[in-house]
Amino acid sequence: MLQSPHSSQVAAVPAQRVPARDRDQDAPWHTEAVCRRDEAGLFFAPSKEPTAARLSREEAAKRVCGGCPVMVECREHALLQPEPYGVWGGLTAAERRVVLARRRRRDVELKKATRPADHIAAAG
Ligand code: SF4
Structure with missing residues (x-):
């Protein structure tokens, strides 16, 4: 199980900003x-917490x-889990729900668009 990057349980080493091309590809993103x-x-x-x-x-x-x-890896992690709370990858929980709803709608539309033979078979 992946540990939250926000957790105080992870090693207390400040993150380094490393260009993607220089990163250790085997190291976990967090x-x-x-x-x-x-x-x-x-x-x-x-x-x-008050709204303001x-x-x-x-x-x-x-x-x-x-x-x-x-940020990209973090965001995708939070969307795939999905993480229900907190800010992950620059998105709040509510914003992630919107992204996931859009993805679900897109997937449904793509499925419809890529299966025209079903409609033809049903009609014939
Ligand atoms: S994108 Fe934000 S939440 Fe994700 S690891 Fe970076 S600082 Fe943390």
Whole structure:
């Protein structure tokens, strides 16, 4: 099981910004996560967080993600799990739900578009 890059349980080594071409392809993506030490608590909501505070915290988290060398990998991980809480890969949980809904609609449309023979067979 993949450990959250936000977790304080991971090694306390600050992430390095490494160009993709120079990365160790065998290393797990989260070893390069900029948020490995989320000391400011930006990525997950505390209980009973007021809306204005949540929006501000999420924007701050997204700014961190914007400078993260593994943002794409992190985002795809969060979408595939799917991760139900927190900011991952620059997206909030609500934004990830929108992306997943779009992907599901796209997949349905692609299936329809690539199976015209079914319609012909059913009609004939
Ligand atoms: S993209 Fe954001 S949430 Fe994901 S590892 Fe990087 S800093 Fe953390």
